[in-house]
Amino acid sequence: MRNILKADFRKYFNGKLFIATIILLVVFTALNAVINYFLKLNNEYTYFINPLTFLEKSFSPTQDFGILYLIFMIVILVSDFNHNTIRNKIIIGYDRNTIYLSTLIFTLTTTVISFLVYSLLNFLFAGLIFGFKGIKAIKVVETLLMYVCALIFYYCLVQLMVFLTRSTIGSIGIMIGLSFLIIIIISSVFTSAKLNDTTIKSLKYVIIFIPVLRLMIPTIGGLLPGLEFTGFNAVLSIFVSLVVSGILVFVGLYLNKKLDYN
Amino acid sequence: MRGDNVDYIVKTYNLTKDFNNFRALDNVNITINKGDIYGLVGENGAGKSTLIRLISGLMIPTSGTIDLQNLGGFGSLSAIVESPALHPSCSAVMNLKLQCDLLGIKNCNDRIEKVLEIVGLQDLINNNKKVKHFSLGMKQRLAIAMALISNPKFIILDEPMNGLDPLGIMQMRELFIELNQNHNITFLISSHILSELDKVATKYGFISRGKLLLEISADEIHKSNKTIEEFYLGVIGGIQYAQHPKS
Numbered sequence: 001m002r003n004i005l006k007a008d009f010r011k012y013f014n015g016k017l018f019i020a021t022i023i024l025l026v027v028f029t030a031l032n033a034v035i036n037y038f039l040k041l042n043n044e045y046t047y048f049i050n051p052l053t054f055l056e057k058s059f060s061p062t063q064d065f066g067i068l069y070l071i072f073m074i075v076i077l078v079s080d081f082n083h084n085t086i087r088n089k090i091i092i093g094y095d096r097n098t099i100y101l102s103t104l105i106f107t108l109t110t111t112v113i114s115f116l117v118y119s120l121l122n123f124l125f126a127g128l129i130f131g132f133k134g135i136k137a138i139k140v141v142e143t144l145l146m147y148v149c150a151l152i153f154y155y156c157l158v159q160l161m162v163f164l165t166r167s168t169i170g171s172i173g174i175m176i177g178l179s180f181l182i183i184i185i186i187s188s189v190f191t192s193a194k195l196n197d198t199t200i201k202s203l204k205y206v207i208i209f210i211p212v213l214r215l216m217i218p219t220i221g222g223l224l225p226g227l228e229f230t231g232f233n234a235v236l237s238i239f240v241s242l243v244v245s246g247i248l249v250f251v252g253l254y255l256n257k258k259l260d261y262n
Numbered sequence: 263m264r265g266d267n268v269d270y271i272v273k274t275y276n277l278t279k280d281f282n283n284f285r286a287l288d289n290v291n292i293t294i295n296k297g298d299i300y301g302l303v304g305e306n307g308a309g310k311s312t313l314i315r316l317i318s319g320l321m322i323p324t325s326g327t328i329d330l331q332n333l334g335g336f337g338s339l340s341a342i343v344e345s346p347a348l349h350p351s352c353s354a355v356m357n358l359k360l361q362c363d364l365l366g367i368k369n370c371n372d373r374i375e376k377v378l379e380i381v382g383l384q385d386l387i388n389n390n391k392k393v394k395h396f397s398l399g400m401k402q403r404l405a406i407a408m409a410l411i412s413n414p415k416f417i418i419l420d421e422p423m424n425g426l427d428p429l430g431i432m433q434m435r436e437l438f439i440e441l442n443q444n445h446n447i448t449f450l451i452s453s454h455i456l457s458e459l460d461k462v463a464t465k466y467g468f469i470s471r472g473k474l475l476l477e478i479s480a481d482e483i484h485k486s487n488k489t490i491e492e493f494y495l496g497v498i499g500g501i502q503y504a505q506h507p508k509s
Binding site: 002003004083087089092258260 | 321341347348359412
């Protein structure tokens with residue numbers, strides 16, 4: 001597995017998409033900082049914005065960096081199928097589980113590092129503009145862990161889609177389509193439902209048990225300031241994300257063993 | 263019986279592959295011995311590529327088994343199936359380095375130089391030209407260099423002559439013979455170009471409609487005083503060939 005990872009990372013660091021990811025990361029961080037600065041200057045929406053909302057927003061797969069990173073990662077993963085280079089791994093003698101797991105480790109490592117850097121930079125710049133008043137370190141760690149775990153779930157799903165469809169357009173279409181579908185459904189529910197305490201409590205559990213929803217919270221959470229996750233709910237959210245990710249990995253391993261490589 | 267011939271490098275037992283309701287391969291039993299250049303011959307859709315993919319591990323058989331126990335361990339098998347599996351945005355040397363990474367070979371620069379020399383691509387050692395700008399012949403040779411870097415005992419080639427010009431075909435042929443004779447590498451080669459296969463193969467397997475019709479040594483074919491084309495048509499065409507010998 002170490003050898004496959006070495007090859008995958010060598011290819012990634014020598015590729016154009018790695019440089020493009022860094023450029024995107026810098027550009028979107030700078031852009032967010034400039035927008036925040038002007039919002040502060042004009043005193044618009046500032047009652048609503050704090051550095052933590054920017055930390056959360058950074059993980060969204062349907063906004064700025066997130067959506068482009070998703071496309072880049074799918075292009076990288078599918079290229080192994082498009083160029084048939086995944087065959088080299090099988091022919092050499094690696095078993096399919098090792099190939100799937102090493103690809104997953106590569107995907108999750110690069111993704112988590114990229115999003116951590118992006119979110120923390122956004123948090124830092126937003127904090128410098130709006131101030132860190134009232135933000136506790138434990139809350140930051142809690143939020144980060146919840147979002148990283150939801151991101152892990154999301155990219156486990158991305159890899160599964162890539163291995164099943166082996167198509168760039170197919171995987172991008174499914175993942176972006178799914179993300180926007182969730183936003184549309186949740187937004188409809190929010191606008192049609194009576195937002196009393198029971199509704200919000202129910203929504204909390206829906207978000208806990210469907211980790212991909214967490215990544216859409218920048219939209220959902222913005223509408224509902226009461227929809228916060230702390231203490232037990234945060235721990236449960238992290239736990240559920242990891243368990244559901246584990247289930248996805250097992251599904252991926254099972255299907256990958258059954259599929260033919262042409 | 264399994265293990266009855268220790269000289270074999272690959273043996274298949276009743277190998278069958280179904281795609282939905284279509285049987286692509288039907289109870290195929292082949293034996294490839296060490297040192298063979300095994301020519302796999304058959305019409306389009308006969309099941310050659312399916313058989314090659316099954317032996318390479320790319321496909322899962324519906325039933326039957328493949329015995330590779332005499333092959334050795336990790337990295338003993340190399341295969342070029344259909345098109346060369348290369349990273350088009352990388353140079354030749356980078357492609358070979360990635361293959362070394364996969365194989366766990368450290369300090370592979372000398373080895374890279376050696377395999378590039380074997381396939382006649384030594385000019386690419388200090389050249390950063392990307393693989394996507396290579397000709398098909400160069401890609402084929404680079405793919406063989408990648409296959410050689412692990413010092414394999416067995417190389418599988420699916421239609422390696424496809425798309426090559428006459429000079430490229432001749433160079434490939436000479437390379438296969440050189441690797442077989444001087445590096446003791448066993449080959450399984452599928453090809454439509456029977457006259458080219460005739461110049462390298464030591465054993466043939468004739469396959470049609472998913473069934474292995476005959477396994478025969480090249481010597482036996484030569485003793486029959488028939489050309490490989492005549493023999494092939496005799497086996498594959500059977501009655502039709504006997505009725506229309508000029509067709």
